[in-house]
Amino acid sequence: MLVLDRVGKTYPNGVNALERFSIEIRLGEIVAVIGGSGCGKSTLLRAIAGLDRASYGAIPLDGEALTAPHPKVGIIFQEPRLLPWLSVADNIGFGLSDLSAPERRDRVAAALAKVGLSDKAKAWPRELSGGQAQRVAIARALVVRPEVLLLDEPFSALDAFTRRDLQDHLLDLWSETRPTLVLVTHDVDEAVVLADRILVMRPRPGRLFEGVDISLTRPRDRNSELFETTKRRILTALDRSLDQAAPDPAAAAEAGDALWW
Amino acid sequence: MTMTLDTPVESIQSLAPQSAARWRRWTRPALGLLLPLTVAAAWEWAVAAGWSNGRLVPPPSTVMSTINELARSGELVRHMAITLERVGAGFALGVAAGTVLGAISGYWELARRLLDPTVQALRAIPSIAWVPLFILWLGIFELSKVALIAVGVFFPIYLGVMGAILSVDRKIVEVGRTFRLSGPAMIRRILLPAVLPAYVVSLRVGLGLGWMFVVAAEFMGASEGLGYLLIDGQQLGKPAQILAAIVIFAILGKTTDWLIEIAAMPFLRWQDAFAPSRGAF
Numbered sequence: 414m415l416v417l418d419r420v421g422k423t424y425p426n427g428v429n430a431l432e433r434f435s436i437e438i439r440l441g442e443i444v445a446v447i448g449g450s451g452c453g454k455s456t457l458l459r460a461i462a463g464l465d466r467a468s469y470g471a472i473p474l475d476g477e478a479l480t481a482p483h484p485k486v487g488i489i490f491q492e493p494r495l496l497p498w499l500s501v502a503d504n505i506g507f508g509l510s511d512l513s514a515p516e517r518r519d520r521v522a523a524a525l526a527k528v529g530l531s532d533k534a535k536a537w538p539r540e541l542s543g544g545q546a547q548r549v550a551i552a553r554a555l556v557v558r559p560e561v562l563l564l565d566e567p568f569s570a571l572d573a574f575t576r577r578d579l580q581d582h583l584l585d586l587w588s589e590t591r592p593t594l595v596l597v598t599h600d601v602d603e604a605v606v607l608a609d610r611i612l613v614m615r616p617r618p619g620r621l622f623e624g625v626d627i628s629l630t631r632p633r634d635r636n637s638e639l640f641e642t643t644k645r646r647i648l649t650a651l652d653r654s655l656d657q658a659a660p661d662p663a664a665a666a667e668a669g670d671a672l673w674w
Numbered sequence: 675m676t677m678t679l680d681t682p683v684e685s686i687q688s689l690a691p692q693s694a695a696r697w698r699r700w701t702r703p704a705l706g707l708l709l710p711l712t713v714a715a716a717w718e719w720a721v722a723a724g725w726s727n728g729r730l731v732p733p734p735s736t737v738m739s740t741i742n743e744l745a746r747s748g749e750l751v752r753h754m755a756i757t758l759e760r761v762g763a764g765f766a767l768g769v770a771a772g773t774v775l776g777a778i779s780g781y782w783e784l785a786r787r788l789l790d791p792t793v794q795a796l797r798a799i800p801s802i803a804w805v806p807l808f809i810l811w812l813g814i815f816e817l818s819k820v821a822l823i824a825v826g827v828f829f830p831i832y833l834g835v836m837g838a839i840l841s842v843d844r845k846i847v848e849v850g851r852t853f854r855l856s857g858p859a860m861i862r863r864i865l866l867p868a869v870l871p872a873y874v875v876s877l878r879v880g881l882g883l884g885w886m887f888v889v890a891a892e893f894m895g896a897s898e899g900l901g902y903l904l905i906d907g908q909q910l911g912k913p914a915q916i917l918a919a920i921v922i923f924a925i926l927g928k929t930t931d932w933l934i935e936i937a938a939m940p941f942l943r944w945q946d947a948f949a950p951s952r953g954a955f
Contacts, residue, residue, distance in 0.1 A: 482852050
């Protein structure tokens with residue numbers, strides 16, 4: 414169980430990126446965090462990953478507080494962030510340096526096969542397409558068998574077709590070991606396809622606005638009426654989250670809203 | 675009158691891709707040689723035709739025969755060996771010091787604040803200005819010469835290493851952090867490979883400066899070395915000997931630079947560069 418207990422983050426420049434964010438995420442659950450820009454969704458993910466420390470609050474995973482990168486937590490970024498000096502296979506095996514060479518080779522080969530890139534094992538990252546590179550990043554994160562996998566807008570840089578392909582692919586991979594997925598996205602479609610629960614966030618300061626359980630059966634049909642209805646529900650929640658966002662005086666002044674009086 | 679352009683175009687197209695590649699492989703370096711060879715041939719011809727006596731600017735044939743003479747008497751090897759030795763020793767010292775201090779300054783902020791302003795101030799001093807002090811401190815012989823070369827090599831290496839470490843992509847470093855790399859592992863697995871391309875460039879710049887400073891060092895009183903050949907040629911009015919030494923400098927400088935490039939190539943094959951680096955020969 415991953416718990417976020419009143420987590421908040423204030424940056425040194427005084428920006429309140431995240432405020433009193435509390436949620437409990439079951440093992441194996443897929444949670445999508447969605448919201449407009451500046452709602453603290455990436456801040457939230459980086460705090461869980463241990464890359465940035467939360468200013469207050471606690472993030473226990475199975476009772477153990479996460480304050481630094483943890484072996485049970487993996488992350489996939491918006492960009493593949495492959496190491497350009499390592500072959501595709503070595504990139505995937507990057508987090509397996511504790512294993513013996515033959516064991517590592519087997520695990521990497523299996524991961525490559527799962528993402529359908531066995532023929533690219535010896536290629537350099539520069540020789541891959543955007544979609545292939547992101548597949549390698551997914552394989553690199555999953556090959557260490559994390560209990561929690563964080564995804565920070567992982568498909569947003571890809572074209573619509575590749576994005577759909579990788580969303581389905583991610584679900585296939587997830588179903589094998591069923592790690593907890595926490596996915597940050599601004600694509601409502603993506604959230605509804607993947608998630609068991611969607612957390613709609615509200616900007617300035619970033620706060621949880623509404624949690625929506627998605628009970629659609631998998632695999633989900635993107636063209637079904639139920640899918641559309643669910644999407645509309647999320648979009649409405651998003652709209653309301655923006656309407657009800659407390660006007661932050663500093664941000665409003667910046668935007669020129671303070672001119673009316 | 676009609677011009678028939680068809681024939682050459684067809685003959686080019688009929689070249690198989692392989693032979694075309696081979697053709698390019700040989701014509702590219704040849705293209706670079708075209709200008710110097712033309713100038714040399716023109717000068718040779720001008721002297722032979724009697725337009726100049728070639729006394730102050732000897733024709734290539736005279737320079738070549740001077741090199742031949744020096745080679746036959748064994749002088750050339752002796753002068754080349756001692757100059758190479760000086761450059762080698764000074765380069766090694768400069769690279770070692772520049773790499774260590776550059777790495778410390780790049781990696782550790784406190785050290786950078788302490789160290790970097792002083793190094794930058796020292797860098798602003800023309801290195802030749804150290805010559806009198808080095809002679810006083812280290813004597814007129816080898817040590818002062820090697821020290822001067824090392825000073826010249828040090829700065830580009832120091833700057834290159836520090837700058838490369840400071841500009842390593844934060845996103846790549848974060849990948850290392852998410853896999854919980856220890857400090858040494860982070861250096862070995864992320865920082866070293868990331869700074870390698872810039873390091874090779876600074877090695878090449880440093881080597882170039884090493885060759886520049888060996889001449890300065892050998893001007894300050896040497897009895898052997900290629901720099902000595904230059905001074906000797908000036909004092910005894912032997913321009914052919916001066917040009918011979920200059921040609922040898924060019925060949926040695928280019929060859930050593932090429933050796934660094936060749937040695938680095940296997941480690942830099944991953945680079946997604948605009949033009950893949952390849953040996954010039």
